[in-house]
Amino acid sequence: MATVSPNRRTERAGVNALRSFLDEHDHLVQEIASGTDHGEDCFVMLTRQRKRTGYSFAVQVKAGKKYKRARGYAIDVGDHFTDWQASKVPVIGVVYDVDERRMFWINLTQRLSTVTAAPRWVQIPRENELCAASLDAFVTHIEEFTDARDTFSAGAAGGQAKGASSPRGQADRSRTRAFRAPVRQWTKATAAPGARQPQVADGYAVVRHSHMIRVLDAVSGAEAWSDRSAFNRPSPMGDEALYVSAGAGRLRAVALRSGRMRWEQPLRVRDDLAVYASKTLYAPDERGRVFALDTRRGSVRWSSSADDQQVAAPLLVNDDAVFALRAASPAGCPAVSSPGAREVVALSVAEGVQKWRHRADCALSLAWTLAENVLYVVERPDDDTSVLVALDVATGRQAWRCSLLAPVSAVVVSGGFLYVSGGRRGLYRVSCSDGTWRRSETATTALMASPVVADGTVVVNTGRSLAAFDAEDGTTRWVRRLPGLAQGQPFVIGVAVYIGHRTGVWACDVRTGRRLWSDDVTWDPENQGNPVTTGDALYVTDRRGVVHAFRAS
Template sequence: MTVNRWRALLGALLGAAALIAAALAPADPALADAGARHGASWPTWQHDTYGSRSNPDEHQITPATVSGLKLKWAFTYANLPYARTGSQPAIVDGVLYVGAPDAKFYALDAKTGATKWVYDTTPVAGPADASHQNLIRDGAAVSGGRVYFGDSRGYVYALDTKTGKLDWAAKADDHPLAEMTSSPLVSDGKVYIGVSSGEAGAAANPNYPCCTFRGSVVAFDARTGKIDWKYYTLPPAQRTGSWPSGAAQYGPSGVAVWGTPVIDPASGTLYVGTGNDYTGATGASDSLLALDTRTGKPRWTYQLTGADTYTLACSGPDPVGYCPSQGQGTALDEDVSPAPNIFKVHGRTLVGVGQKGGAYTTFDARTGKVIWQTHLSPPPAPGKQDPGDAGIQWGTSYDGKAIYAATWRGNPGKLFALDPADGHVLWSTPAPADGCTTGGAGLTPSLCTPAFTPAVTTTPGLVYEGGYDGKFRIYSSRTGTQLWSFDAVQDFQGVNGLPGRGLGISGNGGAVVANGMVYVQAGYYPYYPSDRGYVLLAFGL
């Protein structure tokens, strides 16, 4: 064979290899990082460090097979009225890890729901009581043989995945009302998590000395639990006067970090959103933060809403007396609570995030410059509902082709697909008009609203989203057409022997899809009548 023929053959082989590699590569170059691909697993809240909420390696459940999904098992939690099952499961090596409202954390067989082990957090955090009914609301993260999660009393835990034995537990914040709704993210030997608070609810009591909490982002050593750094969103609160009841008044306060962080490993930057002020009007409220993962120092911050000072006192009998911002029109409740998405457009790394006010905004990930913003839900009529009720609550998904976002009470709530380059709406589909009058929700339609609550999830060709009406739906990612649905507002018999009943679909988290199975929580608002525990549902083909 001549040299030229050898060269031609080698060129053909290299060309074929390149074509195969291109076909197998993820649609987004950012997702080519080995740490972002998890195959049959869903190890962290957003699935990967980039925050895609998309499993590109799920090929069993497809647009052609999705109609064959059936309920495989239900797991029932302890019956705690008005608790919320917000903990999103993590799936690794055929084991499902999930927290419960009664302070217990479970490892279950992902295929059957059989319990492998149970860890009780009360020896660390103390016994549950009437003031703590949602003791584990955040989702788990699995890395390096440990499972990490936080609770509603300010602790973060690391358990051995095989045995459930406690490796370490550490307080993320000493404020008595600190809690974790943010789910942990593990990267490069650290556990990153945001700290939120129940103080906005406590402020509804006129005798409560509102308010002293300040939000933060904390980085723990993943091996020891030692705090490596902590970034506060506000300066410490000071006494500023008294409320009409005579209770002490403090400020500034608030700016909780409700949502889950994401990380771009290439630049070593963590991105996470913040909430509104409780008192005062300062700090990094309603903002997207870009923090150095090594030091916690801000690289940039961008405030999406100006003055926004809100607590539940703003909905009380004397809103102006205990919520001065109400009279100024700045009690907006427009937190940046959804987890961000990191993606690339024409080689440029962008970070996008939704907001409870209804907008999705995309930034240059390096500089914080706004690239585009799309408003997905109009503000509500004055006095009808808080502006923050209209928009994006918990999270959005990016599958390499589009960004998928859902609005809560967006008159009605809608599911959207957006062009990542410019925010153009590719399609939208509303929450079905008959959702509140059919199925289990139809028994008490006055409790229901056509709204989408949880974070959006995607796999190739499919979008997964749950509703206030208790119905879990799967849509075509290409057209937005509904392909499958399941009504969770019904009775179930849990594989753990407890009777259960579903409510609204998932709050903090959303659907988790791995290894041909779909998992979703059915125990969130609204509280349809039930005398049973709420349920985790598992579907398969």
């Protein structure tokens, strides 16, 4: 009488666990009968929104203590080296840990393509867990690996793939492989829930909370120094220093590395409205004067005349002028919260003398933008409309003005056009040359944040989802539903657009909307501000006051 192998139950546990997991997420699994098993146990066809995508892979599943190692797991290659290495579809190795009921994976085709001699085992790190949280990243890996191999094969077969001779074709292939999932490098607790998002410059991250300044090494997270602060507001950084308003009307420059005071001036200025540019700090006081200070010595290069009209928004600077948005409120009033900003003043960078002044007939929005040789301001004649005005930065003359049928967000400039969110009126694209505009319908919910533009795609936060539109014709490219209410403005790192929501943060492919990465870190953009990106790094202060640093792997 035939007997059943004692290992069969363990072996079947792995296959059953993988099949149940993939079935649960609507992927199609075809199990290969044991009599025809030549190194693969299953064939899987991937789906999105219950539709086949055309991507597939084969799986070799192992289970049992034999495949467990001190630092992970391993799969024996046996006599499958050539088959797995040369496979036209990726062969994925999966080890099922029976005790922990967890699965771990490795791309055997990819791994074996890097060696010429057959290894006995292929190692699987414990970080390569296959679970609900990592499934999107796993699927993305399969898609990108398949696309990269197809491109390479086409190029090899034809000498050069169609489109590969053009820069665009080369860019498309590089973008396919460009996404690198952010990896958490360090965390630092501030013990202050609601601490502001960090400011990052010169290799340091500065966090403000509870009238404290905490300076961290941006690479390691180690604390460089901390000190009390008279005001709980952001301060400008530059030239390896932090510029803060201290008590009793003093302005200080503090070295980022050591916390030592570099210089001090008896000036009562608004450091949260100041700006650093080219070794000069431009800072307004409460009477509307602007001071230009040498950041090395602290000497005052010039100060503008006072006219008792407060500066209402952070200063803007270019090579020739400093631009101040001034409020209609008298000195001593909190202009930042006032809706009464009425004029724009341009001051000479060299001497601080007034170059020109633009007075508006109604209140100006504090969301203004400087791009190339044009300053864009938004007039708010009433609660239901906006007037976008383009001013020549050299003369202050009005280049054009256009009326929009909604209160709009701050302007985003890209490729000869302005993009603004218009609440329930949708997304506007305005020509930089003449102010003509067109509108794309977005959703029934109001757009509360500015859009972001990348790779010919405009992405907006529509509340419960991200929506992407073609930057040229406004047609919808994709819509990605989010697990929680989206918060704040999307931001871009590389080929991915990121958005925070009530339960975490997502990264989606700019071109397709495909989810590439996610994390459970959350923040409050209204009270904490938006996260900071520098190159391939992302810095976030969560709701508990813990600072997280991510970097592309």
